[in-house]
Structures are given as C-alpha cells and as structure tokens.
C-alpha cells in the first residue's frame with residue numbers, strides 16, 4: 001500500500017499527451033498517460049486520478065509585474081516559506097479572480113479614493129468641456145462635491161455594485177483574472193495582503209481511462225482541454241492547460257494521487273450484462289471497463305452508447321472499439337453524433353430508440369452506467385430512463401420514477417453515475 005495523497009502527491013512524468021480529435025475539430029480532447037514508476041500506486045477501473053497543476057510561468061511573471069512586486073520577496077503560505085514567485089506558481093489559483101478579492105477592493109478603492117477621484121474628475125472635465133484639469137479653478141479635490149456622479153466609471157460605485165448584485169459579480173469574475181482586476185481598478189496590494197484573499201490551489205480529478213491489468217505501471221486519462229480568450233489574452237482551465245501546454249513529456253515532474261470509488265464499480269458477477277453511456281470525455285471509464293472485461297473474460301455482454309459532435313473528428317478510441325466489436329467483446333456500439341446532420345442527435349435519443357431492448361436488459365438484471373456532463377446530459381438521460389420504464393415496462397410515471405431512482409439506483413445499486 002502507498003500513502004500518496006493530495007497533500008503528499010507522487011511526483012511522476014507524463015509519458016504521452018496526444019490529441020484524439022481529427023483535423024478541423026472544434027474541440028481538443030487528449031489522451032494523457034502517467035508513469036506510476038516505483039510509487040506502489042494501484043487502481044481499479046472506475047477510480048479517478050488526482051492531478052496537481054501549476055500556473056503558467058508567464059502568467060506568474062505578468063501578475064508580479066502588474067502588481068509591482070519583487071519576485072524574490074519571501075512569503076509564508078500553507079506550504080511553508082518561499083518566494084512570492086514560487087507561491088504564485090504552485091500554491092494558489094491565479095487564473096480566475098475570486099469573489100473574496102473583489103470584495104477586498106472595497107477597502108482599497110476607498111483608501112486610494114482620493115488619487116482615483118482626482119483622476120476621474122480630470123477625465124470627467126475633459127469629457128464634458130474639453131478644458132482638462134483647468135476647469136473650475138484648477139484644484140481637483142476642491143471640486144469633488146460639486147461634480148455630478150459618473151455612472152459606471154466611479155471605482156467606489158463599481159465595487160459597491162459588484163458586491164451587492166450577485167449577477168453582476170458572477171458576470172465580472174467569469175472572464176477575469178487578478179491581472180485584469182489590478183489593471184481595471186489601479187489598486188495596489190502587498191504580496192501578503194494578496195495571498196491572504198486568493199484561493200489555495202486545488203487538485204483536479206479525472207476518471208481513469210485504463211485498466212491497470214491492461215497497462216501495468218501506467219494510468220491513462222481522457223481530458224477535454226478548456227481554452228478560451230478574454231480581454232485580449234488567451235487563457236483556459238488551470239489543470240488542462242497545464243497538462244496540454246506546460247508539461248514537457250517525460251521531463252516535467254507532476255504530482256498525482258488516486259481517488260478510489262466505492263460505488264462506480266463493475267459487477268462482481270462477470271456474467272452480468274452492462275450498458276455504458278459516455279458521450280464526450282464521458283467515454284473515459286468505459287474504455288477502462290472494456291479493457292477490464294476483456295482481461296477478466298466473463299460472459300456478460302457490453303453495450304456502449306457514445307457520441308460527440310462528429311464521427312469525423314470526435315471518434316475517440318475508434319480502432320480499439322472496432323477491434324472489441326470484431327473480436328466479440330463488445331456486443332453493441334451505438335453512436336450519437338450530434339452535428340453530423342441538421343437536427344441534434346444525443347445519447348438519450350438513441351437510448352429511447354432502443355428502449356425495448358434496453359428494458360429487456362434491465363429486466364435481465366443489467367447494470368447501467370453513465371459518465372460525463374452532469375448539468376444537462378445526465379439529467380436528460382435520467383429522464384429517458386424513466387420514459388423507457390413507462391413505455392416498455394408499462395409503469396405509471398410514479399412507479400417508473402420509483403423503479404429508476406429507488407429500486408435500480410438505491411436498492412439494487414445497478415444504476416451508477418460518474419458525472420461532473
């Protein structure tokens with residue numbers, strides 16, 4: 001047994017990190033392989049891997065430059081004493097501004113208020129009269145009370161608006177990091193004040209896409225890279241950008257740990273049939289399940305529902321799936337390519353088309369697994385299951401809901417979910 005954890009991660013290397021999408025795809029989904037070396041780490045299919053990322057060096061440099069700090073200034077963080085540069089690289093999330101920081105601006109804009117007010121007054125004078133700072137007798141501070149308010153431009157008013165209107169706050173922080181906000185409000189923080197209000201860096205979890213029996217000494221993931229651009233700078237998700245852009249294959253040390261599951265497991269009885277629904281990166285644990293079922297050699301049938309935007313660009317693990325089908329390991333493979341035709345086709349539509357057979361499988365005791373998007377897909381698939389129970393099981397709405405949510409999910413524990 002090993003004692004690696006989020007606080008004490010095993011430092012290893014990524015040995016492969018390649019894009020699974022075909023040319024012309026709107027997405028970037030990668031297959032990422034980690035070496036488990038001499039860690040003693042083991043895992044079962046269904047488990048997740050925890051990955052500890054670092055912030056990009058150029059973002060750390062730009063933040064330190066914008067804030068006007070000395071990069072060698074020593075600070076104490078939850079991980080000990082280190083330079084502010086190292087702290088911002090490894091200990092904190094700096095890629096998205098948090099609400100606590102925006103709230104902390106209240107004190108900053110009022111204590112810096114005079115400097116900003118004078119600037120704003122001068123700007124206002126220019127805008128209304130074209131006369132610049134000479135307007136109203138030259139002394140900007142004297143004129144403060146006489147000026148009308150400047151809607152949307154007054155930092156004190158703006159911070160008050162952000163801290164009292166939840167939607168405005170969400171909207172503001174969605175597209176910004178600390179560099180944007182420091183520039184926006186022209187405020188200054190000491191390194192100590194700054195690290196007091198920002199968030200500690202959290203590990204990210206990924207459903208494991210390999211069976212350890214099929215890939216001894218390695219663990220593999222299917223990762224959707226989060227990229228976007230705001231306020232003139234390209235940016236994205238902390239951990240996915242780290243794995244895709246920052247880590248050098250076979251070179252950079254990356255911290256990992258296992259996050260075992262108790263519930264998202266294969267049936268112990270290998271003769272039980274399973275239905276797996278995993279569109280997009282949701283396919284990850286089902287590649288692992290298939291590898292394990294092939295390795296274990298049971299008689300249970302495997303039916304995979306997979307989909308993404310297009311068969312031309314998002315057919316992840318196509319060769320492996322085709323060989324499982326050819327060799328009879330996969331009984332059925334049902335696809336839902338959402339953008340290969342005019343109308344959207346999703347996995348829940350395919351489930352309903354095959355409703356009679358899905359119901360037969362349920363009656364024979366099949367397990368049902370779902371992985372991927374929690375917000376929309378998992379809810380729609382859940383609804384489709386209830387509709388299948390109504391249509392093919394002849395149940396009332398109430399009985400069908402009870403069967404799916406209580407009997408299958410809670411009592412029999414054969415409707416299992418890994419959604420995020």
Ligand SMILES: Cc1cc2nc3c(=O)[nH]c(=O)nc-3n(C[C@H](O)[C@H](O)[C@H](O)COP(=O)(O)OP(=O)(O)OC[C@H]3O[C@@H](n4cnc5c(N)ncnc54)[C@H](O)[C@@H]3O)c2cc1C
Nearest residue numbers: 174204205206207222223224228237238239240281284420
């Ligand atoms: C149990 C579990 C298993 C998982 N398995 C997988 C898996 O197999 N594969 C996988 O890819 N992921 C998986 N995830 C998700 C994964 O943990 C991360 O959440 C994901 O990779 C994003 O991490 P990140 O650090 O790159 O992004 P973060 O820095 O955490 O940022 C992600 C956030 O960025 C925001 N965002 C997105 N687009 C924009 C935009 N245009 N503008 C502004 N903000 C935006 C969204 O709020 C989003 O939540 C899993 C999660 C869990 C809990």
Ligand SMILES: NC(=O)c1ccc[n+]([C@@H]2O[C@H](COP(=O)([O-])OP(=O)(O)OC[C@H]3O[C@@H](n4cnc5c(N)ncnc54)[C@H](OP(=O)(O)O)[C@@H]3O)[C@@H](O)[C@H]2O)c1
Nearest residue numbers: 224279280281307308309338346347372373376377380420
């Ligand atoms: N919690 C997090 O931090 C985090 C981070 C990253 C990703 N995620 C989630 O993980 C999901 C996986 O991302 P992904 O890129 O692999 O795949 P995805 O965005 O889920 O897309 C996979 C397929 O599902 C389709 N789809 C869209 N809405 C659907 C619905 N309501 N029901 C069924 N299918 C639907 C998509 O079609 P169209 O695109 O054509 O509509 C596409 O064909 C994301 O959607 C996201 O919600 C969460």
